[in-house]
Amino acid sequence: MNAIQALTERVSVAQLTGPDLTPAEEDSLFLAALRAADHAWMRPSRYLTVRGDDRAKLGRLFLESAPDWQTLPDDKQAKLLNMPMRAPLIVVAVCTINDHPKVSREEQLMSTAAGVQNMLNAAWAQGLGAIWRTGEVAYNRRIAEGLGLAANEEIVAFVYLGRINAAPKPVPELPVADFVQSWPLKSS
Template identity: 45%
Template sequence: MQALDALLNRVSVPRLLDPAPTAAQREVLFAAAMRAPDHGHLQPWRFLTVEGAAREQLGEILAEAARLQDADVPQAQVDKARNGPLRAPLVVVVVARLQDHVKVPKSEQLLAAGCAAHGILLAAYAQGIGAVWRTGELVYSAHVAQGLGLAEGEEVIAFLYLGTPQNEPRVAGKVDLAEFVSAWSPEA
């Protein structure tokens, strides 16, 4: 697959089935992530893979986080949180590792980690792997961070769900670029 094909045609694939990406495919996914723009060569990211029964354990952490956030949370929301990680055979938790640096602000490090996550999505598309980036307010919960064993300065920025597409992926819609691109003029 050509690089431009992945860049121009990648779409989210929310309905995922077994099998999960193979070891060889995963190596490509994470190698692509390592090519993210990285001012200062800080590599301000790391990844946790969650599969098999560990997905159920992650679901319990998310359900607990939902209850901690709101003692009156409807049971349906707790169940949704619990079942979320079961939507794909592999969940990659993208963790931003933010550090103090004289030349690289934390905001730039966070963006670099997001680019690493995007690299995984592009590499998944290029290999025919279905993938979708999901977050939601529970991703940012201190309880979830603790349950995942995050260190100080680390934060979850994405849950990437990966697997075999249940259906043929949709075709990427065309966008009117003029709505997003304009020439800057200092007189404006």
């Protein structure tokens, strides 16, 4: 698969399974992420990997960090506990936000987001599946602290990764002309 094909045909894949990624496959994901655009080379992004039995610990953290978790119905508790079991590898993309005269918090978050997209593309390019997930678990400070994040760090994504376990959804057809205009616009 060439680069343009990978970029234009990638879709998110939620049905993921083993065998585990090889070290070479995994390294290429992080090398791609580390090539994200990065204003002033602040290097705001870092990544945590969660795999194997440690995924159950992450599920426990998801559950026990939810507000009033003990009163949640059993199905909601089970959902939180089992979330990390949906893929053999979870990468937590973390943005470390520092003051900079020219680079705002938003720009630092955008750089980490660009790294996540590079990771999705790198996964697809080598036949792996990946999906970017956030939801409440990404914005819960108890979860951030449980993962060891400092006060100036934010979760940008939980990237679920693995081998594709079901036919990927078709690539949506998006006519370029619907999204691209030549400026100045011609008045009708």
